[in-house]
Amino acid sequence: MKTKTLFDNAALGDFPTPAEVRLVRLLPGPIGRVWEYLIDPEKRARWFCGGVTAQKAGGKVVFAMRHKDIAPNEKPPKQYAHVQDPGVTFTGTVLRCEPPRRLAYTFGSKQSEVTFELTPQGKQVLLVLTHRTRGSERADLCSYASGWHTHLALLVAVLQGGKRPPFWSVHAKLEPKYEKLQAAMSRR
16 A cells, blocks of 8 residues: 655755755655665666675675666667666775665766665655765766666655656656756856
């Protein structure tokens, strides 16, 4: 039985600073279940990517991205074809691991930082994802924002046992929205 909520899991994230995006989602709990979808390679592969995550600061995290596994019947934009199939694999470093509430790691070729914070809200779990970029990687922030937004929509669907939304068409629609939002926030 689905619980009705006034929380909007489709809402755009925000840009607290010019170098970071933050997305907030309310997920069905309990918190230990949501944590498993962040660190278990098979569960994480259902909404984001596979790969082992060491559960200790300084440990290694492997990102085995093959979007054909999460969007099997979709054609990606040309610039992301290699991510669809055969996929890409890269590593990061776990910066913080406080099960089941906080996980932070480096991400991407330029080593930006992604932090997941989980807070129980009754039978649900509030997830706050913050992606901080460094240097020239700031130019990729809107792509990261639309990617995380789309991946989190998959996570919500997986946890709710609902229909999986499309990936690439949603990602393509979101990127210009995030660019517009980021531009508006930077003018403040």
